[in-house]
Amino acid sequence: MRLEKEKDSKIVDKIWDFFASIRLAIIIFALIALTSIIGTILEQRAAPERNIEILERLFGKSLAPGLYSLFEKLDFMDMYHSWWFITLLVIFSVNLVICSLERLPRIWRLAREPLNPVTDEQLRKFTLHKEIILKGKIEKARESVHEMMKKAGFRNYSEIKEEKGFQYLAQKGNYSRLGVYVTHLSILIILVGAILGMTFGFKGFLNLPEGATSDIAFSNAGREIPLGFFVRCDNFDIEFYGKSDMPKEYRSWLTIIEDGKEVLRKSIVVNDPLTYKGITFYQASYGLLSENLGRSIFILDIISGGGQAERLNLRLGDTFQIPATNISGKIIDFSPALRIDDHGHAFTYTNQMNNPAIYVEFFESGSRSFSGWILKRYPETWQLQGGHRVEFRDHWGVEYTGLHVRKDPGVWVVYLGCVLISVGLFIAFFISHRKMWVKIHEDKNNTRMIIGAVSNKGRAAFERKIDQAISAIQKKYERGK
């Protein structure tokens, strides 16, 4: 029975040792790095034809189908969510926890440990060790120790009276030894945040026409996700750089409606989303409702040559009157992206709102007089004969805004981890645990000073600092003479 138990604990020990080793850590680093490459070559969660095409390019037509079915069995087409990749991440985390637990007690002791006095012989064995003679009595040297310590970077130190003189001990940055553990812990925090987000959050989308309201979004699989409130798109607008087709800004004006009341209004752009009750709406895309073209509204400012102005909301086929004239216009066509080809024919060159234009036919006293395109982005097309103007200000109800909808309760945990990992890395690399011992004792009417120091990193910089401190007090001595 006892033997059994011993055997058990041996196995537990073995498992513990396995997970406590840095060797395992670097093996896991290598494995994660290497296998991750696969997912950057094969497209993840793509249609099978895409990856077969990629495999054909890489390995030739004859091998591709066989490889594809093999890779499919290994989950290579969705590898970051495959059982074996998740297993790697789990081993990584267990390794991180156990490795840290194994070492933490020792490091904690190192950080808390007070300094012990040392003998001259011990001091002389330090790699970082200096010895100088200062002229004059020990009392004088005692005063300069304070400056020495300050120059070497220690504000606090303790003094011990010894047989022949004094010993001073100082240390700082003890807790910087924990920086590594903060780093490691924060990696776990980030992973926990990611899991929280995947478990309790969702990702979806919502295409919302101008003027429309919705209380659901859709998952990528097409499932309905209830929001718990309504969101309305009041308007969508796109702005371009100058006359080019390069978009400068996509903007949606959204209103949140809860229990019949408007509770929040915000215009969102890419990089500036709207959040309400943990659900965030991102400007992701936009598009035209081609089946709705007939229902869209054009907002025109009609200004007569005499200066009388009027704002009208019109639809395709509507007729309007230029104030105080007998001229009327009828909107007979619409193009979201008008371009005129070399032969003077108008055509629509994309299915997006790159250059909205309406075709208006004008009648004077009932008979057709002239007609032409009026372009929203080209005010020079707004001017008519006789000093009248038809200003194409806006259009409404033709576009929908494509919103990315997300709820992620874990994101703040992830960000907390990010802050901690930055702090931890900064401490781990740029702050060191430094210890210094200074002894002074009388030596034939003069004073001998012995200095010994250790630092867990950046020894060269520490030594430079100590050298500076020494030469500073030596200078002072010379001047004082």
Add this chain to the structure above:
Amino acid sequence: MDSSFFFGLSTMAYILAMIIYITYLAFRRTQIGILATSVTVIGFVAQTLAIIMRWKEFADLSGMGFIRSAPLTNLYESLVFFVWCLILGYLIIEFKFKNRSFGAFVTPVAGLALAFIDIFGVSKEIQPLVPALQSNWLLAHVTMSFIAYAAFALSFSTGTMYLISTTEKKRDPSYVFWTTTLGIFVIILVAMGIDFLRFKVMVKPEIFIQSYMFRTSFLHPSPLIKAASWLSAIIFLYIIWRYGYTLKKVLEKFSINPEILDEITYKSIAVGFPIFTLGGLIFGAIWADQAWGVYWSWDPKETWSLITWFIYAFYLHGRMMRGWRGKKVAIVSVLGFVAVIFTYLGVNLLLSGLHAYGSK
């Protein structure tokens, strides 16, 4: 005079400095060394001026305010910024360690990056930013990534030097590693140079890689030339492997202590790693989160950043294991920078070509 004048000046200065540093390496005259440093400093000042001028040009053009107009928006500008950081880092090291011989290893990286711009006709035009790129997080992300890349480039240079100066046995895996890496590097450059001379094309890098790269050599339609290219590449690799140790003799002349090389490699990575973590990974994630609502989506660029990060984590932890300090981790530092290059160029140039719809 506009920014392009000063950019041209700095490119010429760095390439000249590269030649002078190599000459210095060969003859070891102090005067030559001072000349090399002076030329580098001139190049650096010219480049600094050029960056400031371009910044102002962009701010005037885009009307987006000063900070948003930082010249870091495309391949061209980011390469220029990378070179700037690299030279700055190098000058600091030259000053601190009072040793010029690293110059011969750092200036080629700078010169090559700038030559890459000119050979490939990378677009130098100032372009306004599309909505997704209008983000201060993105700006911080790009700036810090490049500072980290420059630190990694330094560690690559000193890591390579470390390997050269500590290996000579031809069967030593570390020796085989550095001679092959160096050989492949040179072969790729030469093969691309020949492509360039034959086709005389000035096209976008993506198009060059898809339609021209290695078409004069390893991918030539004629099987004969193809075979000859592969054969000469192998012979070249053999020669480098056979005679590579002579480089060690050159380095020995300078009595650079390998310990110092190892230390600079570690210190560069110790500076680069936290900056890369914060700027490269975290700020990148925050930007993606703001713009699209996903802080991590395993897209190839993100994944390659993570791979790079793991390689350097490997380096840092490898140093703590017995028997790994020295040559083995120096190899890892070289591999880390290969991953950096791939993250930066390979993902856009190679993988996007592979993923393009029906391009063959």
